[in-house]
Amino acid sequence: MTFQRSEVRVGAWSSLAGGGTAELLASAGPDWLALDAQHGTWTDADILSTIRTVTDLPVWVRVADDSHAGIGRVLDAGAAGVIVPMVDTPAQAAEAAAACRYPPLGGRSWGPMHTLIGRPVPTTTEANAAVRCAVMIETPLALSNVEAIAAVDGVDMIFVGPFDLSIALGTDVDSLVADAADDAPLPRIVAACRAAGIRVGVFAGTSDRAEQLAELGFQDIIAFTDALLLGAAVRGEVARWNGA
Numbered sequence: 001m002t003f004q005r006s007e008v009r010v011g012a013w014s015s016l017a018g019g020g021t022a023e024l025l026a027s028a029g030p031d032w033l034a035l036d037a038q039h040g041t042w043t044d045a046d047i048l049s050t051i052r053t054v055t056d057l058p059v060w061v062r063v064a065d066d067s068h069a070g071i072g073r074v075l076d077a078g079a080a081g082v083i084v085p086m087v088d089t090p091a092q093a094a095e096a097a098a099a100c101r102y103p104p105l106g107g108r109s110w111g112p113m114h115t116l117i118g119r120p121v122p123t124t125t126e127a128n129a130a131v132r133c134a135v136m137i138e139t140p141l142a143l144s145n146v147e148a149i150a151a152v153d154g155v156d157m158i159f160v161g162p163f164d165l166s167i168a169l170g171t172d173v174d175s176l177v178a179d180a181a182d183d184a185p186l187p188r189i190v191a192a193c194r195a196a197g198i199r200v201g202v203f204a205g206t207s208d209r210a211e212q213l214a215e216l217g218f219q220d221i222i223a224f225t226d227a228l229l230l231g232a233a234v235r236g237e238v239a240r241w242n243g244a
C-alpha cells in the first residue's frame with residue numbers, strides 16, 4: 001500500500017485539558033482533534049467549553065469506557081464523534097453504536113447541551129446521521145473478532161490502540177507497527193475495515209510512526225499529542241542548558 005496524503009486525515013490528540021492547549025493544537029490546522037477523557041485529564045465541563053471555541057475542525061472525544069451515560073454526555077457537549085476504548089465483541093460494538101443514536105436507531109437520551117450555547121438544534125434524524133462512532137481494537141479477543149466488529153451497523157470507524165494491543169499480544173508497539181505481513185494484526189484490521197466499507201484509524205503519537213501506519217493503509221491517524229510534544233520540547237531545552 002502506498003502512502004496517499006489525500007486519504008489520510010492527520011489528527012492532533014489532547015491529553016491535557018484546559019489552559020488553551022487544545023485550542024493551540026487546533027489553530028495549527030490538523031484535520032481533526034481528539035480530546036482524551038480515558039487517560040487524559042478531560043472532564044465534561046472542559047469538553048463543552050473547548051467545543052464551543054474550536055469550531056473549524058471536527059472535535060472527537062475518546063471516552064473513558066463504553067457506558068451509554070459517558071458516550072451521551074460528550075455527544076451532548078457537541079462532539080463530532082466518540083472513540084470507545086476496549087471494544088472486544090460485535091455485541092459491545094453494537095451497544096456503543098446504539099449509545100450514539102436516538103431511537104429508533106439506538107437508545108441515546110435527549111439533552112443536547114451544546115444547543116444551549118448557540119448551536120442549532122438538530123432533529124434526532126439529523127443528529128443520528130451526523131454522529132460518528134469509532135470503536136477501539138486493543139486486545140487479542142477484539143482482533144479475533146475484527147471482521148464481525150467492522151460489519152456492525154453504526155460502527156463508522158475502527159480505531160486501533162497499538163500500545164494496548166502490543167502489550168496484550170506480548171510484543172512492543174514498534175514491532176507491531178513494523179509487521180506488514182498480510183496476516184499480521186494491523187494489516188488484518190485495515191483489510192477488515194476496507195471490506196466493511198468503514199474508515200480505519202489509529203493512534204500513532206509521533207509523525208514517524210504515523211507515516212509507517214499510513215503505509216499500512218490507516219486513514220485517520222493521530223500523529224502528535226500535546227503532552228508528547230511539550231515533554232520532548234521541554235526536555236530538549238533543559239538538556240541544552242545542562243550542556244547535554
Ligand code: 3PY
Pocket residue numbers: 138160161162163164165203
Ligand atoms: C493505545 O495505544 O492503547 C491507545 O489507547 C492510544 O491512546
Ligand code: MG
Pocket residue numbers: 085138161163164
Ligand atoms: Mg489504549
